[in-house]
Amino acid sequence: MPRPAPPELASRRALLSAALGAAPGVALGAGLSAVLAGCATTSAEAPPVDSSHPAQGQDSRALFLILHYTGESLADSLRILTQQAVSAHYLVGDQAQPVVYRLVDESRRAWHAGDSAWQGHTMLNASSIGFEIVNPGPRSQPDGSRLFAPYPPAQINTLIGLVRDIQARHGIRPDRILGHSDIAPQRKLDPGPAFPWRALAEAGLLRWPDAAQLRLHTAVLQRRFPDALPEPAWWQDMLAQVGYSVPRHGQLDSATRQVIAAFQMKYRPARYDGLPDRETAVWLQAVVTTDAADTAANRGAGTLPSGATQPGESAVCQG
Ligand SMILES: [Zn+2]
Numbered sequence: 001m002p003r004p005a006p007p008e009l010a011s012r013r014a015l016l017s018a019a020l021g022a023a024p025g026v027a028l029g030a031g032l033s034a035v036l037a038g039c040a041t042t043s044a045e046a047p048p049v050d051s052s053h054p055a056q057g058q059d060s061r062a063l064f065l066i067l068h069y070t071g072e073s074l075a076d077s078l079r080i081l082t083q084q085a086v087s088a089h090y091l092v093g094d095q096a097q098p099v100v101y102r103l104v105d106e107s108r109r110a111w112h113a114g115d116s117a118w119q120g121h122t123m124l125n126a127s128s129i130g131f132e133i134v135n136p137g138p139r140s141q142p143d144g145s146r147l148f149a150p151y152p153p154a155q156i157n158t159l160i161g162l163v164r165d166i167q168a169r170h171g172i173r174p175d176r177i178l179g180h181s182d183i184a185p186q187r188k189l190d191p192g193p194a195f196p197w198r199a200l201a202e203a204g205l206l207r208w209p210d211a212a213q214l215r216l217h218t219a220v221l222q223r224r225f226p227d228a229l230p231e232p233a234w235w236q237d238m239l240a241q242v243g244y245s246v247p248r249h250g251q252l253d254s255a256t257r258q259v260i261a262a263f264q265m266k267y268r269p270a271r272y273d274g275l276p277d278r279e280t281a282v283w284l285q286a287v288v289t290t291d292a293a294d295t296a297a298n299r300g301a302g303t304l305p306s307g308a309t310q311p312g313e314s315a316v317c318q319g
Contacts, residue, residue, distance in 0.1 A: 060170040062106065063121065064128035065163060065177045066113055069190040071137035081132060088112045088130035090162060098158040104130075106166070116183035117245035118176070124183055129166055133159060133191060148194035156196055160203045167205060174206050175243060175291050185244060185262035186255060193269035207294060209286035217286045221278065229276050232256065239263060241288045252276070263287075 070077040074093050081087050081103055087110040091101040104110040112130035113123070121127060133155065138146040163177065179195065180188040201208030209217075221230075233250040239259050240246050246259040257274030264272035267283045 060172075061127060062129045062166075062170045062172065063176055064118060064124055064183075065166065065172050066116075066124065066128045066130050066180060066183060067159075067178070067191045067195070068112060068130065068132045068180045069135035069137050069192060069195070070132050071135070071190070074134045077132060077134050086111050088132040090129075090131045092131065092133045092155060092159050092162065094134040094152065094155055096154065098152075098155045100158060100162055106170075113180070113183060115187070116180075118178060118183045119243040129170070131159065131163070135191070135194075137190065137192060148192045150194050151191075151196060156199055160200060160205065163200070163205055164203065174294070177205055178243075179262075179266065181262045181265060182244065185246075185259045189265070193265040193272050195265075197266050207287075207290045209283065209290050213286050213290065214282055217282045217289070218278075221281055221285060225281075229278060230281055232276075235260060235276055235281075235284070238284045238288050242284070242291065 068088065070081075070091070072080060074095070077091060078101065081091060087104050089102065089104045089106055089110045091103055093099040093101065106129055109125050110130045111125055112132070113125045113128055116122065116124040118124065133151065135151055135155075136149040138148050141147050166172070167177065177200065179197075180190045181192075197206065198208060200206050224230075231250070232252040233248075235252070236246050236248050236250070236256055239256075240248065242263065244259045244262065247253060247255050259274075260276060260280065261272045261274035263284060264274070264280055267287065268280055271277075
């Protein structure tokens with residue numbers, strides 16, 4: 001017994017028969033049957049691709065390396081980062097011999113940065129590689145203060161080796177190796193004031209002003225601002241030159257202090273209350289000058305696709 005035609009095909013046949021003036025049910029010619037068969041097959045196979053002519057004009061989609069602490073144990077970090085809608089490309093464990101876990105392939109987007117900005121680039125999940133580091137983060141003390149757990153040297157050494165390899169493979173600029181607090185200073189503290197950024201600088205991954213540069217800028221600032229600290233607009237301008245997203249209204253509001261605090265956590269972590277002081281001003285000017293010497297030629301290289309949206313960010317690094 002012949003199987004009835006599927007409703008869609010039966011309907012097409014009826015329409016074609018009507019268009020050709022034939023009564024429904026009249027056998028169609030071989031040519032028309034072939035047309036119908038073609039209509040029913042809508043998928044086309046991917047053609048062979050010749051990859052033997054690679055273009056000179058290309059670079060990695062990864063422009064930034066973003067560091068986080070998890071604020072959780074290793075087991076909880078693995079569970080959250082693999083089973084919830086937050087992730088990172090790499091998780092660095094806290095074992096005596098720290099294990100590096102790859103959770104997301106570098107060619108794919110991990111969900112760790114959330115609403116974020118640096119040097120005018122925004123929503124950095126699309127253009128970054130994210131590293132979560134197992135670290136408890138801040139713990140409240142009886143006096144109400146917060147104490148940040150240190151990062152074991154073995155863990156930092158492991159991280160440095162990992163970052164060095166990835167920085168080299170993707171051509172990441174030193175001023176684009178950042179903390180979550182750098183790219184989201186209004187919301188995040190991680191990797192926190194206990195994170196040893198200086199160790200990464202000593203490993204050659206970041207630029208870092210040396211003692212002579214700090215002395216030079218101490219003198220420069222003293223001449224320019226002999227009697228008072230620079231005005232709020234100066235702080236906002238310098239922080240923007242470093243790369244931070246910062247208000248530019250010339251007022252020392254809470255948002256501006258949050259950005260100053262993010263800078264202090266990284267370069268002068270002994271105090272990170274966001275209050276301007278002369279030492280922070282010296283560091284800020286020194287960092288701007290050091291960065292400018294190396295990045296002027298490259299700033300603006302690489303663009304993000306417009307309209308990119310990024311669901312999710314890492315919730316395990318609560319700031
Ligand atoms: Zn984070």
